[in-house]
Amino acid sequence: DMKVTQMPRYLIKRMGENVLLECGQDMSHETMYWYRQDPGLGLQLIYISYDVDSNSEGDIPKGYRVSRKKREHFSLILDSAKTNQTSVYFCASSPGLGGAETLYFGSGTRLTVL
Amino acid sequence: GDQVEQSPSALSLHEGTDSALRCNFTTTMRSVQWFRQNSRGSLISLFYLASGTKENGRLKSAFDSKERRYSTLHIRDAQLEDSGTYFCAAEGGSNAKLTFGKGTKLSVKS
Numbered sequence: 001d002m003k004v005t006q007m008p009r010y011l012i013k014r015m016g017e018n019v020l021l022e023c024g025q026d027m028s029h030e031t032m033y034w035y036r037q038d039p040g041l042g043l044q045l046i047y048i049s050y051d052v053d054s055n056s057e058g059d060i061p062k063g064y065r066v067s068r069k070k071r072e073h074f075s076l077i078l079d080s081a082k083t084n085q086t087s088v089y090f091c092a093s094s095p096g097l098g099g100a101e102t103l104y105f106g107s108g109t110r111l112t113v114l
Numbered sequence: 115g116d117q118v119e120q121s122p123s124a125l126s127l128h129e130g131t132d133s134a135l136r137c138n139f140t141t142t143m144r145s146v147q148w149f150r151q152n153s154r155g156s157l158i159s160l161f162y163l164a165s166g167t168k169e170n171g172r173l174k175s176a177f178d179s180k181e182r183r184y185s186t187l188h189i190r191d192a193q194l195e196d197s198g199t200y201f202c203a204a205e206g207g208s209n210a211k212l213t214f215g216k217g218t219k220l221s222v223k224s
Contacts, residue, residue: 031210042201043214050210058211090157094210103147103203103212105157 002027006091006106014114019078021109023091031094032074033103034058034066036087043090049074081113117141118204120215127192127222135187135218137202144205146177146185147212151199160187160200172196192222 004025013019025032030051035043035058045058047066055066063085067075074093078085091106119138127133137146148160161168163177163185172190185204189196199219203212 033212035214040216042216043203045211045213048209048211056209056211059213088155092157102159102162103149104159105149108155 002104004091004093004104004106006089006109008109009107010110012112012114013081015083016080017113019081019085019111019113021076021078021089021091021111023074023076023106024072025074025093025104026072027093027095027104028071029093029095029104030071032068033090033092033094034064034074034076035090035092036060037090037108038087046076046089081111083113085111086113087111117206117213118202118215120200120202120218122218123216124219125221127189127220129192129194129222129224131192132188132190133192133220134189135200135202135220137185137187137204137215139183139185139204141206142182144182144207146175146202146204148175148185148187149201149203150196151201151217153198157201189220194222194224196220197222 034046049068092103145164161175165179167176174188199217203214
């Protein structure tokens with residue numbers, strides 16, 4: 001079953017705490033993404049990963065970093081979370097092959113930073 | 115300005131009617147994808163197009179193959195389950211980075 005799995009689904013943190021969002025896919029896709037979605041803004045690309053240890057900034061990388069040590073896992077890390085990082089975070093994967101192919105999305109993580 | 119502009123931002127349809135959503139790009143795009151987000155927040159891929167048209171049931175999408183600066187999503191015989199927010203996303207180069215539009219919120223009523 002082709003799947004992108006995100007953990008956790010809901011998370012509440014205090015300002016200044018570290019946050020780790022995890023994403024896994026079972027399709028051996030090369031390319032993985034982290035987006036955030038805010039009301040009225042659609043989805044904004046935070047980071048893209050083309051393969052293990054091959055990561056590239058998206059449109060809004062500030063305040064975030066990523067880690068991809070295995071092809072099937074892609075983590076988003078917030079060091080010292082801020083209240084404006086409250087959002088819904090989506091992970092996605094695609095076969096890659098030199099460009100974006102069909103994206104498969106996870107169910108999202110709703111992060112609240114108090 | 116935004117690279118990907120969707121219209122309309124919201125749309126209300128009666129069951130059985132047809133409609134079209136549009137996505138305009140401020141620059142030439144390599145490919146376009148359409149997604150539907152349901153009330154639970156799940157994003158489902160509807161179409162991926164590098165050119166031409168694709169059809170799946172009551173949905174049909176087209177990507178302008180000449181100037182590559184717009185795409186449309188046609189909904190035929192709208193049903194209640196078509197309700198949701200529709201997003202288009204386009205890739206400008208070959209770096210796999212997709213830019214999303216702000217979405218069209220579709221409500222289908224009986």
